[in-house]
Amino acid sequence: MNESTDTETGMSTDRIEVDNVLAEMEKALDDVVSDNPRITEEADSSIIRLDDLKAVLEISVAINSSFVLEEILQVVMQKAVELLAAERGFIMLLDSCGKLQFKSAHNIRKEDTSDEYFKISNSIADKVADSGKPVYASDAQEDERYSSQQSVVELHLRSIMCVPLKIKQNVIGVIYLDNSSQAKLFLKSDLYLFELFAQQAAIAIHNAQLYSKLSRLKQYNEDIIAQSPVGLIVIDSDYNMITVNEASTEIFQINKKDLNLYEDDEKTSKFFNLLPNGENSSWRKMIETVLTTSEDFHEDRYFHNTGYDEKVLSIKISATNSLPGQKTGVIMVIEDITEKVILEKYVILSEKLVAKGEMAASIGHELNNYLTIISNNAELMDINLKRNKMEKARENSRRVIENVSKIKRFTDGLMDFSKMETEMVKYDIKHLVENLLFSIKTQRKFKGVTIDQSFETDMPEVNIDVGQIQQVLLNLLNNAVDAMQGKDKPHIGITCRFDKELQLLEIRVSDNGHGMSPEVKEKIFQSHFTTKADGHGLGLSNSRKVIINHGGEVKVESTIDQGTTFTLLLPQNSEQK
Numbered sequence: 396m397n398e399s400t401d402t403e404t405g406m407s408t409d410r411i412e413v414d415n416v417l418a419e420m421e422k423a424l425d426d427v428v429s430d431n432p433r434i435t436e437e438a439d440s441s442i443i444r445l446d447d448l449k450a451v452l453e454i455s456v457a458i459n460s461s462f463v464l465e466e467i468l469q470v471v472m473q474k475a476v477e478l479l480a481a482e483r484g485f486i487m488l489l490d491s492c493g494k495l496q497f498k499s500a501h502n503i504r505k506e507d508t509s510d511e512y513f514k515i516s517n518s519i520a521d522k523v524a525d526s527g528k529p530v531y532a533s534d535a536q537e538d539e540r541y542s543s544q545q546s547v548v549e550l551h552l553r554s555i556m557c558v559p560l561k562i563k564q565n566v567i568g569v570i571y572l573d574n575s576s577q578a579k580l581f582l583k584s585d586l587y588l589f590e591l592f593a594q595q596a597a598i599a600i601h602n603a604q605l606y607s608k609l610s611r612l613k614q615y616n617e618d619i620i621a622q623s624p625v626g627l628i629v630i631d632s633d634y635n636m637i638t639v640n641e642a643s644t645e646i647f648q649i650n651k652k653d654l655n656l657y658e659d660d661e662k663t664s665k666f667f668n669l670l671p672n673g674e675n676s677s678w679r680k681m682i683e684t685v686l687t688t689s690e691d692f693h694e695d696r697y698f699h700n701t702g703y704d705e706k707v708l709s710i711k712i713s714a715t716n717s718l719p720g721q722k723t724g725v726i727m728v729i730e731d732i733t734e735k736v737i738l739e740k741y742v743i744l745s746e747k748l749v750a751k752g753e754m755a756a757s758i759g760h761e762l763n764n765y766l767t768i769i770s771n772n773a774e775l776m777d778i779n780l781k782r783n784k785m786e787k788a789r790e791n792s793r794r795v796i797e798n799v800s801k802i803k804r805f806t807d808g809l810m811d812f813s814k815m816e817t818e819m820v821k822y823d824i825k826h827l828v829e830n831l832l833f834s835i836k837t838q839r840k841f842k843g844v845t846i847d848q849s850f851e852t853d854m855p856e857v858n859i860d861v862g863q864i865q866q867v868l869l870n871l872l873n874n875a876v877d878a879m880q881g882k883d884k885p886h887i888g889i890t891c892r893f894d895k896e897l898q899l900l901e902i903r904v905s906d907n908g909h910g911m912s913p914e915v916k917e918k919i920f921q922s923h924f925t926t927k928a929d930g931h932g933l934g935l936s937n938s939r940k941v942i943i944n945h946g947g948e949v950k951v952e953s954t955i956d957q958g959t960t961f962t963l964l965l966p967q968n969s970e971q972k
Contacts, residue, residue, distance in 0.1 A: 451591055454478065458599040462606040468499040471570070471596045476501050478592060479556070479585050481572035487520055488560075488568035488600070495520055495569065519557050523569045529558040531586045554581035558590050560597035567601060626729035628666070629715070631722040632686055635663040646699075646706065646731050657719055671700055680852070681712055685725050689714045696736070698829045705833060707736045736833070765798045772798075821856040824891055824900060831865050831872075832889075840876050844885045851892040857900045857967050859945060864965075867938040871904045871961050874934065877927065878908030878959060898967045899947075905960040911953040919951065 454474040458467055468486055476484050483502050487495040495517070523530050532540070532555045557571040570593055574581065620627050626643035630636055637657045644651045647669045654664045666682075667675050677697075685692045694710040709730040716723045776791035828848060835841050872887065879885040888905040911919070918924045922936040942949045946966045953959040 455595040464603040472499040484572040558593045628727040630666045631724035634666045685712045706733045846887045849890040854893045863941045870934045875906035900965045902963040907958040910955040
């Protein structure tokens with residue numbers, strides 16, 4: 396019983412839809428009649444038959460079954476000739492310059508219609524395109540408007556109909572039909588039907604033109620995205636992957652074939668599937684910031700570890716609300732700037748080497764002066780001792796000792812950071828640490844050492860001498876590696892947090908090395924104290940001076956066989972002392 400009811404309901408619904416379409420066509424036909432008062436008087440309403448409307452409905456379905464313009468033009472031409480029993484016909488569309496161009500033609504007597512054979516009066520087509528009004532002649536041989544035209548005479552044309560193809564009163568082209576047989580004359584009722592047909596055809600042609608433009612634009616955009624050297628990733632608010640270009644797959648070192656994008660039938664891949672362990676939280680924070688605020692997010696240097704190597708990325712994330720399914724999401728522009736950063740470091744290193752070369756020359760010159768004095772007095776002292784001139788020998792000895800002392804003070808000054816020229820700037824400590832780690836991870840002594848880093852969110856910039864603080868951290872990292880010699884699974888941890896109440900930046904550098912005894916810990920900041928065979932004992936001493944000169948403090952905790960933690964405390968707005 397239910398099945399019967401459903402079937403009847405379905406048939407009833409289909410019938411209603413057909414009736415609605417027919418009603419719309421009847422209204423369109425009424426509009427055609429109202430636009431042509433010169434032929435209304437002779438029109439007989441009985442001519443408008445339901446069969447004709449059904450035929451136009453079938454034709455409308457046929458010509459709207461494709462979005463390919465060439466296919467639609469062929470169907471329109473074929474159906475127009477069949478519907479109105481014409482011998483010849485053609486379709487012309489306006490080009491970008493407003494000129495009519497042939498797009499499709501039909502000749503019932505010859506399949507391959509050449510331009511020479513298919514002679515059509517362009518004046519008729521131009522007139523219809525210019526005026527937007529149809530042209531109709533039941534007998535062109537007797538119609539004074541056309542009887543003198545060469546094409547009408549040569550082709551013995553009898554009936555002619557040409558109607559405009561319109562979209563919202565804008566002419567986009569014309570469609571023309573004619574007959575040479577007196578037995579196949581067009582009636583004025585045929586003109587009504589032809590105009591109704593042309594309305595449906597114009598819509599289909601216009602849609603196909605729009606589709607073609609959109610397809611070309613889509614292909615153009617896809618080509619740009621595909622060929623872009625910059626990574627482009629689009630995800631929705633649920634982190635479903637919408638678009639991923641080739642550059643992105645190279646950056647994240649994944650195979651695009653392993654991804655299921657939004658339009659795929661299979662389960663859509665999530666963006667976080669691209670990321671290595673440990674990076675989900677930072678990416679989620681960046682994306683959710685954009686989704687929440689709708690403001691662009693920039694990260695000039697993001698250090699990304701693929702699991703095989705480390706890359707430096709420049710990231711820009713923007714919000715979008717035009718995704719499939721009317722969803723919101725983000726567009727991520729990701730650039731691999733690893734080589735650029737390395738090149739910058741090489742340039743800086745080269746500049747430093749040049750500066751060091753000049754400094755070395757200056758240092759050599761200064762030391763030469765001291766050594767010349769020492770050498771001269773040593774020779775004179777030997778001579779004076781042989782001559783038993785003890786007073787002069789003692790003077791020579793005093794000058795040697797004096798200049799040796801000067802050399803010592805001079806070299807201590809070179810190694811003392813506090814004697815260096817400083818430049819205090821506001822700086823992001825996260826960038827400083829990440830840049831430092833990126834530089835040292837390739838060094839042999841850090842191979843096999845796990846370095847974890849943790850940064851508190853929303854840390855402000857602090858006023859520091861970037862070079863000096865980086866040198867302090869480098870010294871602590873080198874010491875940590877040395878302290879872990881022979882240890883299984885050597886590990887270094889770096890954590891940064893900001894105490895808002897005290898306005899202090901806290902940097903902790905921890906290792907799981909051999910640790911220090913209380914006696915050693917008491918002496919580590921003393922100048923020239925060292926436990927290393929090749930150490931000079933100035934690293935920690937000078938590091939402490941740098942921190943103190945920044946208005947900060949250094950703390951150390953250490954336990955034998957468990958490891959050591961150095962804590963640096965730096966005020967946010969410190970001034971060099």
